[in-house]
Amino acid sequence: MSLKFTKMHGAGNDFVVLDGVRQSVALSPEQIRYIADRHFGIGCDQVLLVEKTQRDEADFRYRIFNADGGEVEQCGNGARCFVRFVHDQNLTSKREIVVETKSGLISPRLEEDGRITVNMGLPIFDPAQIPFVSDSTEVIQPLQVGNESVQITVVSMGNPHAVQVVDDVETAPVATQGPFIEIHPRFPKRVNVGYMQVVDREHIRLRVYERGAGETLSCGTGACAAVVAGIRRKLLDNTVHVATRGGTLSITWAGERSPVMMTGPAITVFEGEINL
Numbered sequence: 001m002s003l004k005f006t007k008m009h010g011a012g013n014d015f016v017v018l019d020g021v022r023q024s025v026a027l028s029p030e031q032i033r034y035i036a037d038r039h040f041g042i043g044c045d046q047v048l049l050v051e052k053t054q055r056d057e058a059d060f061r062y063r064i065f066n067a068d069g070g071e072v073e074q075c076g077n078g079a080r081c082f083v084r085f086v087h088d089q090n091l092t093s094k095r096e097i098v099v100e101t102k103s104g105l106i107s108p109r110l111e112e113d114g115r116i117t118v119n120m121g122l123p124i125f126d127p128a129q130i131p132f133v134s135d136s137t138e139v140i141q142p143l144q145v146g147n148e149s150v151q152i153t154v155v156s157m158g159n160p161h162a163v164q165v166v167d168d169v170e171t172a173p174v175a176t177q178g179p180f181i182e183i184h185p186r187f188p189k190r191v192n193v194g195y196m197q198v199v200d201r202e203h204i205r206l207r208v209y210e211r212g213a214g215e216t217l218s219c220g221t222g223a224c225a226a227v228v229a230g231i232r233r234k235l236l237d238n239t240v241h242v243a244t245r246g247g248t249l250s251i252t253w254a255g256e257r258s259p260v261m262m263t264g265p266a267i268t269v270f271e272g273e274i275n276l
């Protein structure tokens with residue numbers, strides 16, 4: 001079977017995007033891992049599958065698969081690439097679209113200047129709603145990692161995040177500690193691990209060891225989660241520029257019961273066809 005694909009990235013977080021509207025796509029976890037493999041396949045952090053939706057209030061469905069083959073609830077950088085894709089492929093002419101995802105509806109918008117803004121929905125930090133992420137109502141929670149205790153703030157953007165504040169992202173233990181927190185027994189669905197350096201109240205630097213993908217150059221939901229965590233820790237104002245290794249995302253959160261708004265780039269790199 002051959003499958004047309006589009007290779008894209010959002011601030012260096014890269015994707016293989018598949019059109020499941022005009023071609024029938026049903027992939028096993030092994031096939032996802034093959035597509036994502038940077039030596040034997042195409043190579044990407046996540047595979048994004050665009051499909052028709054059954055929900056009247058939505059325009060499309062958008063499914064997200066990590067490089068390890070697992071399907072997950074949400075992907076922020078992917079949402080921007082998704083809206084660029086459906087426009088470039090003439091699948092819609094609407095500038096603001098409503099998209100069904102595994103964790104609910106999001107609404108990305110293609111701005112006049114080409115930038116893309118996504119309403120990422122409400123962050124969740126109530127332990128009653130996300131027992132697989134949080135076990136306390138405290139903003140800062142201790143987590144024992146090996147023989148050290150770290151302080152995390154947990155946030156769900158549909159997908160789970162554990163965020164730490166560090167003095168310098170360049171020396172943060174992303175590669176050595178991130179993998180242990182990702183699979184920590186405290187997180188039965190595993191977790192994305194964020195390391196945030198606060199530059200000032202409107203600027204942070206961020207690195208994320210992503211669940212199912214490892215460290216990526218950028219993580220959209222991770223940027224949302226870090227800003228929400230920083231605001232809840234009273235370290236940040238409502239609009240924050242998030243510098244990641246792959247580019248800058250702008251995040252706005254007006255506080256409790258407000259959605260998180262994310263603005264950033266979405267780039268198409270090449271198109272191709274893969275034999276599966």
Ligand SMILES: N[C@H](CCC[C@H](N)C(=O)O)C(=O)O
Nearest residue numbers: 075076077159210211220221
């Ligand atoms: N690794 C994430 C999915 C991709 C999220 C990230 N690439 C983004 O831009 O939000 C998870 O397992 O929840």
